[in-house]
């Protein structure tokens with residue numbers, strides 16, 4: 671029988687010291703490869719100068735900084751997060767960038783945005799929710815996107831933990847239990863059911879991580 675999970679299994683709310691040093695920790699855990707990896711990911715987002723982008727779980731704002739390099743003054747980014755340390759760092763980072771706003775808002779609750787963004791980006795956040803909340807996050811992304819807009823998910827790929835090499839098993843010993851549930855789900859099929867099509871995938875980190883882009887059907 672597969673285990674059942676509830677919201678208390680989530681570890682996606684990053685706070686305290688871990689949040690204050692989040693970018694440094696990611697660089698260290700990935701042996702210095704994270705900055706190159708995340709730059710490649712953002713390049714693959716194919717950002718247009720006037721794009722309006724919603725970032726769900728925007729963290730320290732590091733990814734938004736990279737996105738901003740592709741934007742003109744006609745573009746805009748709205749980042750949502752709930753972690754006090756994350757909000758403090760990202761809001762400070764973008765004080766002098768009027769086209770970048772960071773708000774304190776839960777991404778798994780219904781959001782008020784309707785057909786106003788070209789892209790919705792979520793990285794290393796979706797795995798940390800129970801399935802019911804993941805579906806609400808996907809519905810939020812769909813409502814927020816214009817028809818033809820893209821939902822871009824950077825997260826763990828699907829794989830069989832029992833048969834994966836030692837590295838995968840070690841990482842998942844430390845990870846949120848909900849991540850184990852996440853890697854067993856067919857995310858592309860779920861997105862198709864929710865009204866997305868035209869999928870593009872790019873594997874990273876030996877295939878354990880995937881960048882998945884899905885288009886909101888026109």
Ligand SMILES: C[S@@+](CC[C@H](N)C(=O)[O-])C[C@H]1O[C@@H](n2cnc3c(N)ncnc32)[C@H](O)[C@@H]1O
Nearest residue numbers: 682683684727729751752753756776777793794
């Ligand atoms: C693992 S971190 C990833 C941060 C960022 N996306 C990145 O890739 O660098 C997870 C982020 O999700 C945020 N978060 C957790 N639960 C959230 C929620 N319910 N609503 C909004 N943000 C949330 C955390 O504060 C944290 O910034």
